[in-house]
Amino acid sequence: MSGHGWAAGARNDGRILIALLAVCSLATEGVVWWYYKRQLTAMEAQIIQELRSVSENETKQIVNWRKERLGDGHVLLSPRTMEIAGKILAGNAAAQDSAYLQEMLRRYEDAFLYSGAVLCDREGRTSLAVGHPATDAGRLRGLVHEAAGAKDSRLSDLRLDPQSGRPLMALVLPVEQKGALILDIDPQSFLYPYLRAWSGHSRSAESLLMRRDGVYAEYLNDLRRSSQPPLQFRRDMTHLGFPADSALEIPRLHRGIDYHGAPVIAILRHVPDSPWFLTVKIDAAEADEPEHRLGWEMAAITGLIALVTLSGAAVVWRGRNARLQKEKSAWYYAAVNDTPAYIWMADPTLENSFINDPLAKFLGTSRKQLRQSWTDAVHPEDAGRARATFRENMARQTAYTHEYRMRRYDGEYRVVVSKGVPRYSPEGVFLGFAGSILDVTGRRLAERRLREANEHLQKLSSRLIGAQEQERKRVARELHDDLSQQTAALSLATGALKRSIPEDCGDARGQADAIHAKLVHLAECIRRISHELHPVVLQYSGLATALRSYCQEFGELNKLEIALEIEGTFEGVAPDAALCLFRVAQEALRNVARHSQVSQASVKLRRSGGILKLEISDSGIGMEPGAAAAKAGLGLLNIRERARLVGGKAEIRSAPGKGTTVTVEVPEA
Numbered sequence: 001m002s003g004h005g006w007a008a009g010a011r012n013d014g015r016i017l018i019a020l021l022a023v024c025s026l027a028t029e030g031v032v033w034w035y036y037k038r039q040l041t042a043m044e045a046q047i048i049q050e051l052r053s054v055s056e057n058e059t060k061q062i063v064n065w066r067k068e069r070l071g072d073g074h075v076l077l078s079p080r081t082m083e084i085a086g087k088i089l090a091g092n093a094a095a096q097d098s099a100y101l102q103e104m105l106r107r108y109e110d111a112f113l114y115s116g117a118v119l120c121d122r123e124g125r126t127s128l129a130v131g132h133p134a135t136d137a138g139r140l141r142g143l144v145h146e147a148a149g150a151k152d153s154r155l156s157d158l159r160l161d162p163q164s165g166r167p168l169m170a171l172v173l174p175v176e177q178k179g180a181l182i183l184d185i186d187p188q189s190f191l192y193p194y195l196r197a198w199s200g201h202s203r204s205a206e207s208l209l210m211r212r213d214g215v216y217a218e219y220l221n222d223l224r225r226s227s228q229p230p231l232q233f234r235r236d237m238t239h240l241g242f243p244a245d246s247a248l249e250i251p252r253l254h255r256g257i258d259y260h261g262a263p264v265i266a267i268l269r270h271v272p273d274s275p276w277f278l279t280v281k282i283d284a285a286e287a288d289e290p291e292h293r294l295g296w297e298m299a300a301i302t303g304l305i306a307l308v309t310l311s312g313a314a315v316v317w318r319g320r321n322a323r324l325q326k327e328k329s330a331w332y333y334a335a336v337n338d339t340p341a342y343i344w345m346a347d348p349t350l351e352n353s354f355i356n357d358p359l360a361k362f363l364g365t366s367r368k369q370l371r372q373s374w375t376d377a378v379h380p381e382d383a384g385r386a387r388a389t390f391r392e393n394m395a396r397q398t399a400y401t402h403e404y405r406m407r408r409y410d411g412e413y414r415v416v417v418s419k420g421v422p423r424y425s426p427e428g429v430f431l432g433f434a435g436s437i438l439d440v441t442g443r444r445l446a447e448r449r450l451r452e453a454n455e456h457l458q459k460l461s462s463r464l465i466g467a468q469e470q471e472r473k474r475v476a477r478e479l480h481d482d483l484s485q486q487t488a489a490l491s492l493a494t495g496a497l498k499r500s501i502p503e504d505c506g507d508a509r510g511q512a513d514a515i516h517a518k519l520v521h522l523a524e525c526i527r528r529i530s531h532e533l534h535p536v537v538l539q540y541s542g543l544a545t546a547l548r549s550y551c552q553e554f555g556e557l558n559k560l561e562i563a564l565e566i567e568g569t570f571e572g573v574a575p576d577a578a579l580c581l582f583r584v585a586q587e588a589l590r591n592v593a594r595h596s597q598v599s600q601a602s603v604k605l606r607r608s609g610g611i612l613k614l615e616i617s618d619s620g621i622g623m624e625p626g627a628a629a630a631k632a633g634l635g636l637l638n639i640r641e642r643a644r645l646v647g648g649k650a651e652i653r654s655a656p657g658k659g660t661t662v663t664v665e666v667p668e669a
Contacts, residue, residue, distance in 0.1 A: 028305050047265065047287045048253060055251065055267040055280040058207055061194045062271050062278070066155060069185065072112060073153020073171050076104075082175055085119055088127050089178040098128060105130040108183065114171075115186040120144065121179040133184045134161045134168055144180045147172040157211070157275055158187060158220050160231050167220070167230045187221070187230075195221050204262075204283035211275045212237070220276065225260040235259060255284070342416075342439075345423075347432035348394070359437060364409025379405035379413050390420070397422045397430055406437070415441045487522055543578040544570045544605065547585055551603055558593045561600045568607035577666045580642045581605070581614045584650070587639055588616035588662045596620025596660065610668050617661040623654040639664065 084101050087093035105117040109131045116133025120126050124141030134140075143156055156170040169185040185191075195207040209220040218234040226233065251269040258264040258281060266281035342359035354368060363377050375383040382404035393400040399421040405413040420435035494516045501508045538546035544566050555562040570578075585603060592601045598620040606613045636652060639662065643650040648666030 025305055029302050044287075047282065048267075051265065051267045051280050051282065052251065054205075054207070055269045055278060058194055058280065059269050059271055059278055062191070062209075062276070063273065065190065065194065066274060069155055069171050069190075070153055072108065072183070073173055076108070076173055076181065077153060081181075082173075085175045085181055086178055088119060089121050089175060101128060102130055105181075105183070113186075113189045115168075115184045115189070117181065117183045119175070119179065119181050122148075122177075127179070131184075133182070134163060136162045138162065140182060143170055143172050143182055144174075147174040147180050148177070150174050155185075158231060192221050202282060202286065204264075204286045206281055208279040208281070209271075209276055210279060211277070219259070223259060225258075233259070254279075258283070342437035343435070344437065345432065345434050346394070346420075348430060362408060362437075362439075363406075377407045379407070381405075386418075393420065394433060403440075414439050415444045538578060538582055539575075542570050543573055543581060546578075546582055547603070547605060550582070550585065551589070554589055554593075559599060560589070560593055562589070563600070563602045565602070565604045567605070570605075570607060570612075573607075573612065573668060574646075576646050577612055577648075577668060580646045580648070580666055581612060581664065583642055584614060584639050584662070584664050585616060591636075591660075591662075592616070592618045592620070598659075607668070612666050612668060614664045615661065617659060619659040622656050622658050622660055624656060 081101065081104065084093060084097045087097055088101065101119070108114055109117060114131070116129070116131035118126050118130075118133040118135060118140065119128040120140045122141070122144050124137035124139075124144065126135055126140070129135065139159070139162060146156065147154055151174070153171060153173045156172060158167050158169055160166070161168045167187050169187060169191075171183040171185060173181040173183075175181055191209075195209060206224045207221075208223070210217045211220060212218075213234060215237055216234040217237050218231065219228070221230050223233065251267055254264075254266045254268055256264065256266070258266075263284040264281040265284055265287055266279050268277060268279050270277045337357040339356070340358055341356075342362055343356040344359060345354040355363075360366065360368065375387050378386050386402060386404045389400060389402045399419075401417060401419045403415065403417050406416045408414050417438045417440050418435060419438070420433040423431040423434050425431055494512060497512055501512060503509070548564060548566070551562045551564045554560065589601060589603070592598075596618040598618055601616065601618045604613075604615040639652075640650045643664050643666060646666045648664060651663045652660065653663070654660040
C-alpha cells in the first residue's frame with residue numbers, strides 16, 4: 001500500500017474512532033443524566049421517609065406518654081384513696097387520712113415528676129395541696145366541671161395557667177360528685193423533651209405540636225425560630241396545606257411556607273386519642289443541598305467526560321495512545337479521591353495496592369499504598385482476625401464484610417465495617433479486591449445506649465413488680481390480722497347481743513340475725529380478697545392446689561364455668577415460677593369475666609421437659625389480629641413482664657368471634 005493510501009486509511013480510522021468517542025460520550029452523558037434524576041428521586045424519598053419515621057416515632061411516644069399518665073390515674077382511683085378524698089372534701093376526715101393522701105401524692109410527685117397536686121371542691125376551693133400546684137380557682141373549677149359525671153381519670157388539654165402564664169396540663173380524678181383530685185403536669189418536664197429530640201444532625205428540622213382552633217392552628221410548644229411562647233401563636237389552617245374542615249387522621253405530606261417564612265417539607269399526623277396533631281418539618285433549602293451538590297458533581301463529571309473525549313480525539317489524531325491511557329487513569333483516580341467514601345484496592349500480590357485520599361486522611365498518612373502495614377492501624381485485639389479474614393477471602397476470591405476497630409489519625413480507635421469484592425478482567429482473570437471502609441462508631445454507640453436503656457427499664461419493671469407483690473402481701477396481712485379479727489369480734493358480739501334479746505322481741509332478733517349474716521358475708525369477702533392478694537395456699541400447698549382452689553372460687557363468684565386440666569406433678573416448683581403462673585391465671589380469668597361475653601373458660605397446666613406451661617382460653621368475642629399487641633392494657637403487659645422476669649415467654653392469640661388464648665411457658669428453676 002502506498003503512503004498516500006495508508007494516510008487516507010489512517011484518517012478514516014481516526015474519523016471512525018472520533019465518531020465512536022462522540023457517540024460514547026453522548027451515551028455516557030445520557031446515563032449520567034439518568035443517574036442524576038434517579039438520585040434526586042432517591043434523595044427526596046429518603047428525606048420524606050426520615051420525616052415519616054420521626055413523625056411516627058414521636059407520635060407513638062406522645063400516645064404512650066398519655067397512656068402512662070392515665071395509668072397513674074387508674075392507680076390513684078383506688079377505693080381507699082377516693083374514700084379519703086371524699087372525707088376530706090366533706091370535712092370529716094381524720095388527721096391520719098389527710099397525712100396518708102398527702103404522702104401518696106408526694107410519692108407520685110417525686111416518682112413521676114408531677115409539678116404539684118391539689119384536692120378541690122366543685123367551686124375550685126382547695127382542701128389539700130402538695131408541691132407547687134396551680135391554685136387558680138377559676139381553672140380548678142373548670143377542670144372539676146369537665147370531669148363531672150366521669151367514672152375514670154382524664155387528661156385535660158394544654159392551657160395557659162392564669163397565675164404563672166406557663167403551659168400546664170392536668171390529670172383529673174373525679175371524687176364522686178364532691179370535687180376532684182388534680183395533678184398538674186408541666187409539659188417542659190414531660191412532653192416537650194419528646195419533641196426536641198431529633199435523630200441525626202439537622203440545622204432546621206423541627207417538630208411542632210398543634211391543635212385546631214376554628215379555622216386556625218394553635219402552636220402548643222416552643223418555636224425554634226420565633227420568640228412567641230407556647231399557646232400564644234397561631235396560623236390559618238390553609239397555610240398548613242389543607243382546608244380547615246379537612247380530616248387529620250391520615251398522615252399528610254405538605255410543601256409550603258413555614259411560620260418563619262421559609263419553604264419547608266413537612267409531614268402532618270394526628271395524635272390518636274387527643275385533640276393534637278404533629279408537624280415534623282425540614283427546610284426545603286437544607287433538603288435540597290444534597291441535590292444541588294449532586295448536580296454540581298454530575299456537571300463536573302459531564303464536563304470531565306467531554307474533556308476526556310476531546311483528549312481522546314487529540315490522541316487518535318496524533319497517535320498518542322499512551323497519553324490517552326494516562327489521562328483515563330488520572331480521571332479515575334480523581335473521581336475516586338473526590339468521593340467522601342474510604343476506598344481501597346488490593347492486587348493478588350499486595351494486601352493494599354491503593355488507598356484514596358479520604359482513607360489516607362483518616363489514617364493520617366500521605367502514602368497511597370500501605371502494603372502489609374495496614375494492620376498496624378487495626379486494634380491489636382482485632383488485627384490477627386482482620387488479616388486472617390482478608391487472606392482467606394483473597395484465596396477463595398469471595399466477597400466479605402468484616403467489622404473491627406481502626407486507629408484514626410488522632411489516635412482514637414473507631415469501629416469500622418470493611419467490605420471487599422473480587423475484581424476480574426474482561427477475560428476473567430482475577431485482579432484482586434476493591435472495597436470500602438465505613439465508620440460506624442456513632443451507630444454502635446447509639447445501639448449500646450439503647451441496650452442500656454432497655455436493661456434499665458427491665459430492672460425498673462422487675463422492681464415495680466417486686467414492690468407490688470410486697471404491697472399485696474402487706475395489705476393481705478393487714479386484712480387478715482386486723483379487719484378479719486375485728487369482723488370476727490363483731491360477729492361474736494352480735495351473737496351475744498341476740499341472746500340477750502327476749503324471745504318475744506321478734507323484730508329485734510330478726511335484725512340481729514340479719515346483722516350477723518352480713519358480718520359473716522363481710523368476713524368471707526375479706527378472706528377472699530386477702531387470699532387473692534397473697535395466696536397462702538400457694539405457699540403451703542403448691543401451685544396445682546392453689547390454682548384448683550382459685551378456679552373453683554372465681555367461677556362460683558363470677559358465674560363462670562372453668563374447665564381445669566392439670567397434667568403432671570408440681571412439687572418442688574420454684575416459688576417465683578409458681579407465683580408467676582398463679583398471677584397470670586388471675587389476670588387472664590379476670591379478662592375472660594370482663595370482656596369475653598361467655599360463661600365458659602378453659603385452664604390447662606402442664607409440666608414437661610423442665611418447662612411449666614399454662615394456657616387460659618375462651619371462645620368469646622376475641623380481638624382483631626394484632627390488637628392484643630397494639631392496644632395491650634396493663635393486664636396483658638403485666639402478663640408478658642411477669643413471664644420475662646422468670647425467664648419465660650407469653651403469647652396472646654385472638655381473632656374476632658374465635659376467642660382468646662393466653663399461653664405462658666416458664667422454666668422450672
